[in-house]
Amino acid sequence: MAQPFPFAAIVEQEDMKQALLMAAVEPLLGGVLIFGDRGTGKSTAVRALTELLPPIETRTGCRYNCLPAEPQPACGVCNPAKGLKPPPIVKHRAPMIDLPLGATEDRVCGSLDIEKALVAGEKHFEPGLLAAANRGFLYIDEINLLEDHLVDLLLDAAASGINVVEREGLSIRHAARFVLVGSGNPEEGDLRPQLLDRFGLSVDVRTIEDIDQRIDVIRRRDAYETDPAAFVKLWAKRDEAISRRVIAARKILRQVEIPDNVVMRMSQLCLRLGIDGMRGELTLMRAGRAAAALAGRKLVTWDDIAEIAPMVLCHRLRRDPLDDAGSTPRVERALATISAGHGNG
Numbered sequence: 423m424a425q426p427f428p429f430a431a432i433v434e435q436e437d438m439k440q441a442l443l444m445a446a447v448e449p450l451l452g453g454v455l456i457f458g459d460r461g462t463g464k465s466t467a468v469r470a471l472t473e474l475l476p477p478i479e480t481r482t483g484c485r486y487n488c489l490p491a492e493p494q495p496a497c498g499v500c501n502p503a504k505g506l507k508p509p510p511i512v513k514h515r516a517p518m519i520d521l522p523l524g525a526t527e528d529r530v531c532g533s534l535d536i537e538k539a540l541v542a543g544e545k546h547f548e549p550g551l552l553a554a555a556n557r558g559f560l561y562i563d564e565i566n567l568l569e570d571h572l573v574d575l576l577l578d579a580a581a582s583g584i585n586v587v588e589r590e591g592l593s594i595r596h597a598a599r600f601v602l603v604g605s606g607n608p609e610e611g612d613l614r615p616q617l618l619d620r621f622g623l624s625v626d627v628r629t630i631e632d633i634d635q636r637i638d639v640i641r642r643r644d645a646y647e648t649d650p651a652a653f654v655k656l657w658a659k660r661d662e663a664i665s666r667r668v669i670a671a672r673k674i675l676r677q678v679e680i681p682d683n684v685v686m687r688m689s690q691l692c693l694r695l696g697i698d699g700m701r702g703e704l705t706l707m708r709a710g711r712a713a714a715a716l717a718g719r720k721l722v723t724w725d726d727i728a729e730i731a732p733m734v735l736c737h738r739l740r741r742d743p744l745d746d747a748g749s750t751p752r753v754e755r756a757l758a759t760i761s762a763g764h765g766n767g
Contacts, residue, residue, distance in 0.1 A: 427646055428653070429470035430660035432463050433638045434630055441623040441733050442471050443664070444712035445601045447671045451622035451708050453580055453602030455565070455613070455737065458627030463639075464605040468561050472518040474665040478557050482509040485549045486596055487517060487556040496547060496596040517558030519551055519600075521576075523567055530572060531587050532594065547594050552576075552585040555600040565604030566611045573613070576602055577620040619698070622705045623730075624737035671715035678711040680722040687724055687760050691731065694756045697738050705734050728757050 432439060441454045456464045480487050484499045490511050493500030502508050521530065532550035551560065560576065562568055579585050585598040604621070606613075618624065630636050646653040685707070692702040709730045710722040717726075736749040 425650060425654045426469040426473055427466050427643075428657035428661050429467065429474055430664055431642050431646070431653070431657045432467055432470065433635050433642065434632075435463055435467065435627050437625045437733060438464070438467055438627050440713075440730075441625050442467060442603070443668060443716055444709055444730070445603070445623065446471060446475060446668050447675060447715055448708050448712040449599060449601050451601075451705065451712065453577075453604070453621050453623070455618070455621040455624040456603070456605040456627060457566075457608050457624070458605075459629045460607055462627040462629060464627060465561070465563055468559070468603050468605070469518060472516050472559060474661060474668055475516045476665075476669055477513040478516050479511055479513055482512050484509075486553045487558070488597075489557075494596050496549075496594050517555055517600075519555040519558065519560050521551055521560055521562045521568075523562075523564060525551065525572070527572065527575065530575065531585055533587070533589070534592055547587070547592055549596070550585075552579055552598040552600070553596055556597050558600055560600045560602050562602070562604045564606050564610065566606040566608070566613050570614065570617070573617050577617065581620070618737045619701060621737065623709065623733045625733050667716055667718075670718065671712065674718075674720055675711060675715045678714050678720050678722060680707060680710060684710075684722055684724050684727060688727060691727075691756055691760050692735070694759065695735060695738075695753065696740055697735060698740075702735055702738050706731065709734050724761070728761065731757055 429439070438456055441456075445451050445454045456468075458464060478487060479490055481490055481493075481500050484497060486494050486497045486500075488494050488497050488500045490500070490508075493508070495501065500508055528550065530551050532553060533548055534546070560580075562576075565573065579598045580600060580602040583597060583599040585594075585596055587594040602621075612618075630639060642653075645656075685703075688703050688706045688710075692706075695702075697703075706727060710726045713726045713730050714720070714722045732750050732753045735753050739749045739752060
């Protein structure tokens with residue numbers, strides 16, 4: 423199986439790449455929603471991202487991606503019967519799990535293993551996609567076509583980090599710490615505002631119109647399809663540099679500080695835009711830390727917040743029928759007003 427297209431080789435789409443990298447650094451962001459035209463590299467970027475992340479440790483045969491030092495009670499592999507040793511520790515890539523649109527709730531959450539119930543008369547839990555995505559990414563293409571109750575379920579699990587299954591005489595809890603990434607084409611329908619608000623970051627991607635960049639896209643794609651191994655090798659050093667940035671950012675993330683004056687401006691911005699609740703400020707704070715950490719800094723500046731504010735706040739805005747400029751200009755106007763009120767610092 424060919425390696426995914428290199429992350430560093432993706433032409434333009436800087437907001438999308440930045441959002442994915444921030445989510446890789448700070449899983450508490452709540453996931454990334456990518457809306458845009460077909461053929462703009464949405465799924466390519468998501469699949470390329472996992473190649474940049476350090477491998478995770480688990481045990482051979484574990485279906486929950488347990489931390490070896492913290493086995494989950496539901497996992498029979500990492501919690502063997504008394505007197506037996508657990509399997510050896512192995513390393514593998516952080517999981518990237520695709521959730522198909524036709525998936526059932528049992529397939530997503532897990533369910534009773536019918537075969538064991540019928541043959542052996544035992545109640546045995548069959549883990550689902552949430553278990554497989556633990557400590558990795560769960561990707562939903564065309565998320566705007568997914569049934570609402572499944573999206574609710576996924577967002578709840580992503581927010582809590584735990585999957586709870588109570589059915590058919592089973593009572594199971596297991597870790598489900600994953601980054602939810604959804605992509606879709608807005609022409610095929612929108613997500614409900616309540617669901618939009620639960621995603622930490624949302625970015626719009628558009629078809630590239632610069633002729634030189636379009637030529638770069640088709641040249642690189644053609645080279646990759648002609649000889650994937652050679653193309654991946656050509657971009658390996660640049661991918662490794664991005665990977666080192668992500669790993670370094672993860673290490674310093676909890677040390678990154680946000681000055682009081684920046685927090686005050688964040689609150690003023692959300693108030694001016696009429697953002698409901700406190701999720702806007704909390705996400706701005708987390709995203710600001712991730713952006714600063716990716717830049718190798720331990721202090722968040724207002725410039726960091728101003729740069730990421732559109733991807734944090736645009737999808738949280740109430741629709742204004744009297745303002746046809748779009749959500750991004752509204753955020754930019756509010757940012758300009760806040761910055762002018764505090765000077766340029």
